[in-house]
Amino acid sequence: MATKEEIVSGLADIVNEIAGIPAEDVQLDKSFTDDLDVDSLSMVEVVVAAEEQFGVKIPDDDVKNLKTVGDAVDYILNAQVA
């Protein structure tokens, strides 16, 4: 199971790969759409990559609630436990 730090770092790499955002800009308080220029379709790609990397399921209905990097990290942490 990945730690919180590992999830942040993994997400940063995924966002960098998909949206071309420098990994160091991917901080917990950053909004995917407003701060990181990850639009709704890129968000789906981020989510699918995160599902694969962390072995969790993030259904479509939950994706819209993941506004910030912190939201996504918390979701993945909880999903790992479940």
Next chain:
Amino acid sequence: MSAKIRPSKGAPYARILGVGGYRPTRVVPNEVILEHIDSSDEWIRSRSGIASRHWAGPEETVAEMSLAAGGKAIADAGIDPSEIDGVIVATVSHFKQTPAVATEIAHRIGAGMPAAFDISAGCAGFAYGLTLAKSMVVDGTASKVLVIGVERLSDLTDKEDRSTAFLFGDGAGAVVVGPSQEPAIGPTVWGSEGDKSETIKQTVAWDVYRDADPGQVRFPAITQEGQAVFRWAVFEMAKVAQEALDAAGITAEELDVFIPHQANMRIIDSMVKTLKLPDHVAVARDVETTGNTSAASIPLAMERLLATGQAKSGDTALVIGFGAGLVYAATVVTLP
């Protein structure tokens, strides 16, 4: 005692003999779409890759566009219209359910009295029709089948919905499927996922209008759940596309052309990435200037790739249609 029934006898294999397309004369750039929605050219292009689309005028009916595309496909096949003994029309935007528009097209195109029927399989309609046509030729129930994908999606577009107003276009694409001595249409991988039927749909069923006061219920439009459809299209359909390649015994290296349903450039780009297609594979990106024309998109894109020299006759192409249902169908073909 059951008597012995003589089996039908068809061609050993089937192939696409010719392709044709019709695009309505009116070109609608994003600026026109923006008259009705609060958005921008940059936003539309970044989310969909669409710069313009064609919208049909009053004279460019489903039947007229089909006749134009079908006539070109028959000419491209180098056959006489009278040789056509099967007509399949895939559409979701012909508003008269009975009779099937395929019969009118068959008659007016000069095909005599062929088997003729419409099918409803959303954006997979063309690939479904192609599969049926192949089966008819191989079974021997027909020898030259005209398959048409045709849509007037501008009639089913909510021009004030900023998430779909820019997406859809009109047009017709057609192929003639006939006998072949070599396999030239591979096994079709197809199916449906009815549990996702709400993700792409017509907003209002026709019978609602029977009981509603005139003008009370808005004319239906096609809506979709963008993120759910995107995830399904990119990741699930990439698997189906790979299965079709595997079923045909074709590797990505051997592939020349990729013609996915022209839903959205972002879906096309992500599918190419997910499938890890080599750089030499020509990818249809007709959506940029044609929009999403549902059942018409694959033959329209096929015709354009051949006309512009990006693909050539004899090339090996992977085609995949996917859409409302949800339904999907993928196969590998030799281009005419």
